[in-house]
Amino acid sequence: MTSPIPSELVDTLRSANRVVVLTGAGVSAESGVPTFRDAQTGLWSQYSPEELATPRAFRQNPKLVWEWYQWRRELVSKAKPNPAHYALVEMQELFPEFTLITQNVDGLHRLPGSNIIIELHGNIHRTKCFQEGTIVESWKDTGDVPPKCPDCGGWLRPDVVWFEEPLPEAELESAMKASRKADVFFSIGTSGLVYPAASLPHEALNHNATLVEINPAPTPLTPKADFMLKGPAGVILPELVK
Numbered sequence: 694m695t696s697p698i699p700s701e702l703v704d705t706l707r708s709a710n711r712v713v714v715l716t717g718a719g720v721s722a723e724s725g726v727p728t729f730r731d732a733q734t735g736l737w738s739q740y741s742p743e744e745l746a747t748p749r750a751f752r753q754n755p756k757l758v759w760e761w762y763q764w765r766r767e768l769v770s771k772a773k774p775n776p777a778h779y780a781l782v783e784m785q786e787l788f789p790e791f792t793l794i795t796q797n798v799d800g801l802h803r804l805p806g807s808n809i810i811i812e813l814h815g816n817i818h819r820t821k822c823f824q825e826g827t828i829v830e831s832w833k834d835t836g837d838v839p840p841k842c843p844d845c846g847g848w849l850r851p852d853v854v855w856f857e858e859p860l861p862e863a864e865l866e867s868a869m870k871a872s873r874k875a876d877v878f879f880s881i882g883t884s885g886l887v888y889p890a891a892s893l894p895h896e897a898l899n900h901n902a903t904l905v906e907i908n909p910a911p912t913p914l915t916p917k918a919d920f921m922l923k924g925p926a927g928v929i930l931p932e933l934v935k
């Protein structure tokens with residue numbers, strides 16, 4: 694069961710100028726991309742993301758971590774945007790200022806045409822040198838797993854943000870600024886457990902934004918939300934832009 698869109702929210706959105714949306718893994722769930730805190734399927738069910746998405750895990754077992762990302766990269770490459778991604782493209786046309794901030798690394802927002810995207814946790818399709826941090830576009834297939842950096846011979850890794858690593862400074866700064874100026878802030882498909890991304894709705898609230906959450910399950914943010922639209926993003930967001 695999904696909740697109907699409350700008329701007070703429709704009125705609030707009609708007069709909103711600055712709208713900020715923060716998305717998490719739940720927005721890609723209906724595209725078949727598993728979320729982080731749900732049980733992982735298949736080959737990787739024995740590991741939790743917290744055990745694999747850290748620099749320590751990569752140092753200890755680079756082959757395992759590289760192969761985990763390789764598996765996810767293939768899964769994501771086959772995934773298609775779902776109605777939530779399309780509705781967010783429509784939302785960007787509806788408001789004078791619209792900022793889409795995502796924690797997702799799958800790049801699915803870009804495919805249907807969302808264009809003002811802040812990617813807080815990087816992008817799984819990019820690769821960088823573990824040693825020097827430089828982005829690497831291509832490398833020789835020498836059979837090494839992970840492959841070696843063509844410049845320094847160090848390991849290559851995905852250009853994503855692991856636990857204990859800082860978020861990209863410019864992206865975090867832009868996300869903070871937009872959140873502080875938001876009239877309406879949407880938190881969609883995120884458990885709100887991972888910081889500093891999880892602090893963005895609180896920044897918005899502290900600056901008097903209306904907070905809207907879209908999620909089938911409650912999160913630590915739910916008690917603070919002005920509107921909790923309970924249900925899948927792929928059902929609720931298309932209703933919202935109708």
Ligand code: BJW
Nearest residue numbers: 717718719728729730796856857882883884887888925926
């Ligand atoms: C649906 C749905 C449907 C299902 N529709 N919804 C302050 C307090 C406490 C701890 C910390 C703190 N500050 C920093 C920390 C430590 C740490 C942290 O937050 N730990 C917590 C776990 C406690 N943070 C960090 O380490 C960060 N770095 C940092 O702070 O650095 C500081 C530093 C400064 C200077 C020098 C050095 C360091 C980095 C965090 C990086 C997170 N990276 C990951 C992996 C990315 C790469 C990859 O993809 O492998 O990002 S972890 C993972 O979690 C991924 C996600 O983006 C992120 C958030 O997950 P998300 O999106 O919320 O997914 P789920 O699965 O948790 O939730 C899905 C939700 O969808 C659920 O609610 C479902 O109900 C819902 N849902 N279907 C709508 N159809």
